[in-house]
Amino acid sequence: MNELLLQGLVNGIVVGLIYALIGVSLNVIFGVLRVVNFAHGEFIVLGAYGAYFAQAWLGLSPLLAMPLIFIVFGMMGYGLYFVLVKRLARSNDPEHASLLVMFGLSLVLGALMLLAFEADARSLNFTLDPPFLMFGNIILPTTKLLGLAVAVVVTGALAFFLYRTLPGKALRAIIMNRDAIQIVGVDLNHLSALTFGLGLGLAGITGILVSMIFPSFSPFIGQDYTLIGFIVIVLGGLGHPIGAVAGGILFGLAEQTAMVFFSGTVAMLLGFVLLIAVILIRPAGLFGVQNSR
Amino acid sequence: MPMSAPQGNTEKSSHIKFLIWGIVVAAIVAVFLPAPLFASNLSFLFYMMLWITMATSFNFVAGLAGYMPFGYVAFYGIGAYATGVLYKTFGLPIPVALAGAALAGVTIGLLVAPTLRLKGVYFGIVSLALAMAMKLVISLMPSDITGGSLGLILSAANDPVAAYYAMFVVLMGALAAGTWLTMSRLGTALRAIRDDSEAAEVVGVNVVGTRLKAWIMATMFPALVGGVEAWYTNAIDLDSSFNLLVTAKSIVYAMAGGLGFLVGPIIGASTLYGIDQLIWRHFPTLNLLILGVVIIALMLLLPRGIVGAFAQRFSRFRRFIP
Numbered sequence: 001m002n003e004l005l006l007q008g009l010v011n012g013i014v015v016g017l018i019y020a021l022i023g024v025s026l027n028v029i030f031g032v033l034r035v036v037n038f039a040h041g042e043f044i045v046l047g048a049y050g051a052y053f054a055q056a057w058l059g060l061s062p063l064l065a066m067p068l069i070f071i072v073f074g075m076m077g078y079g080l081y082f083v084l085v086k087r088l089a090r091s092n093d094p095e096h097a098s099l100l101v102m103f104g105l106s107l108v109l110g111a112l113m114l115l116a117f118e119a120d121a122r123s124l125n126f127t128l129d130p131p132f133l134m135f136g137n138i139i140l141p142t143t144k145l146l147g148l149a150v151a152v153v154v155t156g157a158l159a160f161f162l163y164r165t166l167p168g169k170a171l172r173a174i175i176m177n178r179d180a181i182q183i184v185g186v187d188l189n190h191l192s193a194l195t196f197g198l199g200l201g202l203a204g205i206t207g208i209l210v211s212m213i214f215p216s217f218s219p220f221i222g223q224d225y226t227l228i229g230f231i232v233i234v235l236g237g238l239g240h241p242i243g244a245v246a247g248g249i250l251f252g253l254a255e256q257t258a259m260v261f262f263s264g265t266v267a268m269l270l271g272f273v274l275l276i277a278v279i280l281i282r283p284a285g286l287f288g289v290q291n292s293r
Numbered sequence: 294m295p296m297s298a299p300q301g302n303t304e305k306s307s308h309i310k311f312l313i314w315g316i317v318v319a320a321i322v323a324v325f326l327p328a329p330l331f332a333s334n335l336s337f338l339f340y341m342m343l344w345i346t347m348a349t350s351f352n353f354v355a356g357l358a359g360y361m362p363f364g365y366v367a368f369y370g371i372g373a374y375a376t377g378v379l380y381k382t383f384g385l386p387i388p389v390a391l392a393g394a395a396l397a398g399v400t401i402g403l404l405v406a407p408t409l410r411l412k413g414v415y416f417g418i419v420s421l422a423l424a425m426a427m428k429l430v431i432s433l434m435p436s437d438i439t440g441g442s443l444g445l446i447l448s449a450a451n452d453p454v455a456a457y458y459a460m461f462v463v464l465m466g467a468l469a470a471g472t473w474l475t476m477s478r479l480g481t482a483l484r485a486i487r488d489d490s491e492a493a494e495v496v497g498v499n500v501v502g503t504r505l506k507a508w509i510m511a512t513m514f515p516a517l518v519g520g521v522e523a524w525y526t527n528a529i530d531l532d533s534s535f536n537l538l539v540t541a542k543s544i545v546y547a548m549a550g551g552l553g554f555l556v557g558p559i560i561g562a563s564t565l566y567g568i569d570q571l572i573w574r575h576f577p578t579l580n581l582l583i584l585g586v587v588i589i590a591l592m593l594l595l596p597r598g599i600v601g602a603f604a605q606r607f608s609r610f611r612r613f614i615p
Contacts (some may be wrong), residue, residue, distance in 0.1 A: 018422070030414075036414045091592070092596070095414055097596065099361060099414060100418050101593070104361070105589060106381050106585070108586055111578060112582065115578055238414070268425075269426055271432070275419070276423060276426070279418070280408070280411075280419075283411070290597065
């Protein structure tokens with residue numbers, strides 16, 4: 001097999017797991033709240049800045065910054081739910097209203113980051129010893145391996161939470177039937193706010209991984225991550241948390257392979273074409289079983 | 294709801310509504326038609342017309358048909374590029390190039406028309422993805438056609454006053470299309486579909502055909518606007534032609550005025566663009582921040598816009614508002 005292709009596939013799995021995390025957190029929020037978080041990419045970039053400043057000011061390594069950022073972002077999400085999301089449920093057309101509010105939030109966050117951090121791209125000063133491992137002719141930077149491990153652990157923890165714990169089961173129950181869950185005495189507001197917090201906390205962690213694995217980040221790239229997230233959740237099925245993992249890896253592999261043979265532009269175009277084709281042909285997503293329309 | 298109006302008054306109220314609309318259009322003509330003779334700041338008025346047209350035409354799909362096309366900017370960008378390529382690469386005169394832009398917009402609109410069967414967020418996401426894909430496709434085209442990363446410069450066509458009047462004609466066209474889409478039987482059909490498409494189908498409304506008419510109008514005008522703007526500024530490049538802010542501003546201006554009303558986008562665009570200009574000149578970065586804050590505040594505090602809030606507060610006048 002072609003070595004370049006093999007390298008592309010390996011990169012695809014690493015990048016794909018990051019994409020999966022973006023999709024999982026978007027889908028948790030969409031599934032429970034029916035809110036498409038247009039500002040997700042901006043929260044991811046904010047997480048990357050969080051890792052940067054945790055290192056610059058507190059001397060924390062990105063790994064140690066993770067729980068801190070998860071908690072800070074989680075609390076931010078819990079509060080934002082009551083400020084922004086809760087009121088939307090009363091509007092005439094909650095889906096469109098939520099799209100627009102989150103779109104507005106993404107502009108606000110992008111502009112605030114531009115004002116606070118300025119336009120230059122930054123990168124995290126983070127290396128491990130040894131800097132990379134060789135498998136035959138395949139080069140694997142150790143930071144990427146570490147990122148991969150973290151992504152696997154976080155996804156596994158989330159799956160455990162969703163399928164094995166009571167709050168996680170309640171959360172999945174909301175996705176399945178919003179009305180019935182209120183009858184059995186679940187505090188919908190509290191749980192919804194926790195979900196938004198969980199989604200943003202995961203976005204923050206994803207941001208740290210982004211800062212470790214991708215060469216740089218800037219206030220402008222949030223939109224790109226949001227779009228990647230959209231592609232991933234559509235591939236995996238809207239509102240289907242674990243489907244997004246498959247969608248993310250699939251898109252990561254497709255993108256990185258396309259980069260080997262063509263260019264980054266073609267890779268991105270491929271993503272959009274995949275998204276449009278899947279929505280038109282199979283709106284429940286490639287792996288979705290439930291009717292999420 | 295206008296349904297509560299007594300039957301005998303319906304005709305009278307629609308006459309008054311039409312009269313008010315006539316006065317609004319006459320006022321717009323009176324402001325913009327003679328302006329180049331007096332105004333020192335032509336650019337301000339040019340962009341005011343541009344945003345009124347963009348918001349009005351956005352209203353055709355968002356307010357009248359109930360879709361939220363986040364990729365609206367794609368038609369604007371296609372119009373700009375079609376004009377540039379036809380003029381510069383193929384050497385056609387500007388009016389022909391602009392007609393080509395309109396045709397390109399409508400053609401792409403028809404190609405993506407199958408997405409109209411998607412609802413809510415699905416439509417929004419696909420529309421956005423299509424706009425991004427369109428931008429990437431143009432960037433992959435050979436640079437001797439589209440100018441590559443440098444874009445196209447149309448300095449030979451420079452004629453700001455002619456471009457100003459071209460925008461005026463496009464604006465009038467958009468207002469005429471709005472009149473057609475709201476005040477004819479088509480308007481009744483569109484409202485019925487937006488409120489309950491299944492019920493409308495049952496009573497014999499041609500759902501697909503009616504939506505398509507609104508959609509074609511909503512794809513043609515941004516393409517024309519993009520083309521005229523390219524002519525006015527003499528420059529086309531990918532990042533400004535496919536800038537998502539074009540969608541954002543169209544949404545904000547249309548919503549601030551009030552979706553679903555003909556006068557909504559006009560009031561929203563002229564007020565907010567005026568304010569925007571006062572701020573933009575001094576603080577370019579803040580512009581983006583304020584745009585975002587305005588979207589959030591509008592959705593949370595004034596979701597029906599200025600005109601919509603007025604119509605709700607004084608509901609007996611609602612049937613007179615065009």
